[in-house]
Amino acid sequence: MIVSLVASALFLFVLSVAAVRKFTFFGLKLAVMLFAAAGVYFVWNPDQMTWLARLVGVGRGADLVTYATTLILFLTVVAAIMRERRSNDVLTLLVRRLAIQQARFPDAPGG
Amino acid sequence: MTRDDTLWFVIAAYNEGPMIAEVVRGVTPHARVVVVDDGSADDTGDQALAGGACVATHLVNRGQGAALQTGIDFALAQGATHVVTFDADGQHDVGEALEMVARCRAEDLDAVLGSRFLGTTVNMPALRRLVIKAAVVFTRLTTGLKLTDAHNGLRVLSREAARKIRIRQDRMAHASEILSQIARLGLNWREHPVTITYSEYSLAKGQKISNSVRILEDILFGARS
Missing domain, CATH: 4.10.860 (DNA Excision Repair, Uvrb; Chain A)
Known part of the structure; x- marks a missing residue:
């Protein structure tokens, strides 16, 4: 309950x-x-879950829940990785811009 | 020897304090140098500046690919007509790099790529040779470029080529990425024999074999190009 x-x-x-x-x-x-x-x-209505599981060819409702959870978790992780890649790219652009703007030059350039 | 102010050596450096000044001093009589200090914890930036290089500092480590692109952007902004990518650990020979530049100019090429298998290697570990050969086959299959070497850090790019090539692979997969862009853009390239010296320092600093798995992962899942 x-x-x-x-x-x-x-x-x-x-x-x-x-x-x-x-x-x-x-x-x-x-x-x-x-x-x-x-x-x-x-x-x-857990019984209905079992009915749905049988409908799609899975034995028990609990099994169907496990499969669905695994799938959703997997998709969530993929989405998170893609988000991280995008923010990494943005970070690189920022770091690059700063590096070029604040570049240091030698006293006698090129020695 | 007069210095060629239109020629820029781009060196990506991460914690290379002990060697970087010496490497820079080897180049500065001949060409301009920009060292991209990729968020080093040591005095790499100061050492490079003392050696006579311009220094662009990544505030946080972004990887060798990202650092090279920063250096190329900087060199282009300074008016470079040719850009040389050069290793920070003293593996490369300045004289050979200058030969490659001369060839790039004489034959009006877009890119000249160093090849240690056309040239000579000093103290190359056998396992590393095997992994690089595997990379050569991989490159041939994926890009169609008939190269003899695949992850050689010594390259000469013309201004046009340097402008067209965009490195988006922040970490080590940039070596493959540059090649695939050379193929896709239809650039006019040649390989040139070079000597790579595997000193104790460069072996300690260099690529671990295990990194090749990471590179493959980046190529397969990381590329947006």
């Missing part, structure tokens, strides 16, 4: 965050909101 309440609260939190945040793609926002809403539903 308590676990279900906590899980529902988490899903509702994700749902509300997704609702107010801006996304790069509207489709992504919709997907996250749908997923969170489905989460709330299935917490209180």
Whole structure:
């Protein structure tokens, strides 16, 4: 009961965050909101989860949850790596600009 | 010997304090030098300046590829007609670099690439030879360039070539990236035999074999070009 309440609260939190945040793609926002809403539903109707799992050819509902979680985690990590790459590129450009602007010259250039 | 003010040597240096001044002094009678101090913890920048180089300092370490691009940008802004990328650890021979520049000018080439396999190597470890040969095959397959060497840091680029080539690989994969851009841009290049001296200092400072895995990862997943 308590676990279900906590899980529902988490899903509702994700749902509300997704609702107010801006996304790069509207489709992504919709997907996250749908997923969170489905989460709330299935917490209180675990049997339905098993029904859904059977439908897609997975044995138990719990298995389906594991697979879905793994997939989402993987996608999240990929997105984080790509974000890090972009910010690394920006950092390099900044460091380069500063280095050139503040370059030091020898007293007798070139010796 | 008069100094050629249109010729710029670009040296990326990370913690090269013990050797950098000597390397710079080897070049300054012949050409201008910019050392990009890539966030070194030691006195690399001061040593390079004392040696007679211009010094551009990366406030944080960004990798050799990023440092070379910074140095090339600086040299172009200073009016370089030719840019030489040169190692900081004394592996390269200044005389051979100048020969490559003369050839680049005489034959009106876009790029002259140093090859240690056309030339000679001194004290090259066998495992390193194997890894570089593997890189040569990889380069041939991915770019179509029929090179004899793949990760040689000694290169001469004409101003035009230096402007067109953009190094986006911040770390060590830039060596492959430069080659793939030379192929893609259809630049007019030649290889030139050079001597690489594997001194105790350069071996301690140089590429670890394990880095080749990292380079491959960068090539496969990091490139946006």
